[in-house]
Amino acid sequence: MTLIDGKAVSAQIKQEIAAEVEQIVAAGGKRPHLAAILVGHDGGSETYVANKVKACEACGFKSSLIRYEADVTEAELLAKVEELNQDADVDGFIVQLPLPKHISEQKVIEAIDYRKDVDGFHPINVGRLAIGLPCYVSATPNGIMELLRRYNIETSGKKCVVLGRSNIVGKPMATLMMQKTNPGDATVTVCHSHSKDLKKECREADIIIAAIGRPDFVTGDMVKEGAVVIDVGTTRVPDATKKSGFRLNGDVKFSEVAPKCSFITPVPGGVGPMTIVSLMKNTLLAGKKAIYQ
């Protein structure tokens, strides 16, 4: 069993990005600039944004953090989005989700200029992903593809089961795994809350990508010998032994599943660090205007 070390891979990619940024800057080019809008003080969001800012530093990017209290109006937020769309110094930006209930997330996402949408949530980027055109790929699926690539995991013709059909993980993940690419070319099955045959599908899978947000959902009896298991889950579970009072728990019951796997990602330290590094890769692409002019 090989433990997929997302922390090590992401550290290496950040070094690669930093080296490329220094080359760009040395050649007189512009340092990539990522802006983030954070609304309110949700604990998870604070952590994610702080980690993104830290990753920007590691990559040699300029970063800006724009904060609003939870009572910001939708109009104010949309005005800021438009300002960032127009700001030539900002190469890409994100609006950290979730947003307070009085603000339409979809409206905000669609207001972002797709050429700066480094989260890859805008319909144009989602559509281009489906068609197989160059685009900003949403961060978690992109990070998983990078892990499969760097660990030389064979996917062509394999049975890949994706658990979950969310817009930001399950569906784009399925799309990427079925494309005529490497990694890709897999036989892809998407299972979800309505699936009657979920366990059976999992037992037959060569690759399982679990993204349903239910701690320890994938148990040992659901995984065949030699499978590759990618755990996207990061549910906060109360844990008195931790200083924070909680631990991050994956969708996979690691102790049972790991011994059966050829490859498996741990939680934390698997997919999580790759998600942030994928955002950094999109920001580098934005800075270089590699996808859109």
Add this chain to the structure above:
Amino acid sequence: MTLIDGKAVSAQIKQEIAAEVEQIVAAGGKRPHLAAILVGHDGGSETYVANKVKACEACGFKSSLIRYEADVTEAELLAKVEELNQDADVDGFIVQLPLPKHISEQKVIEAIDYRKDVDGFHPINVGRLAIGLPCYVSATPNGIMELLRRYNIETSGKKCVVLGRSNIVGKPMATLMMQKTNPGDATVTVCHSHSKDLKKECREADIIIAAIGRPDFVTGDMVKEGAVVIDVGTTRVPDATKKSGFRLNGDVKFSEVAPKCSFITPVPGGVGPMTIVSLMKNTLLAGKKAIYQ
């Protein structure tokens, strides 16, 4: 076994559309107007476009056919697309594919105003489909959803195997079948040329949607008793007994498969007529500005 009669359903939908159009016009509204651009004289394309014009008449739409010879330049075609984008009388339009090799189909598709893209091929419509937002759904998948709906075929929790991963059928079909909708909520597997376990997947499927363009590919041994089989294939196969010299052959070996099915679509007369009627439905939506302003 119930034969799904796409011809009858499509005739009924055309009547429904025509009735609604007459109401709109009687109330002083605008008659929907579909324009089609046809380049060259490909036999299949000529037939398709002629059928679309005929369907417009049946629905009470205004239709315009714009023809170019195969040597039209990409720039000329793009100029016409822009003209139709600007023409307030044209509610929706299509560019019949395939286009001659010297013209980029993708460039032409992306030049179409997504608000008039009644084929649903523009990245914005593809992306909105994936996210689950209102959009122009590509015609063949939309027609199949309509057949499932009108025949009250249960899809929730069922295992649905889609054969083929094209941008206009396989991928959007898979997306629609996995959405939180009815029809939908299925466990969806997409198989294709690289799939090692295609036959096994088919044998376990409650619903098979075949869209690979290989005549008689799905044989009796690949289908379980009681399955629903939707045949998207329409390959022209030489046939001396036909006046045209060919017949349309589906992806399914009907004689073997039909006896095992609970529901099956014939070729011709199954999915084909529904594809055109889906385009008509999109045109009606465009005329009513029901999706986009």
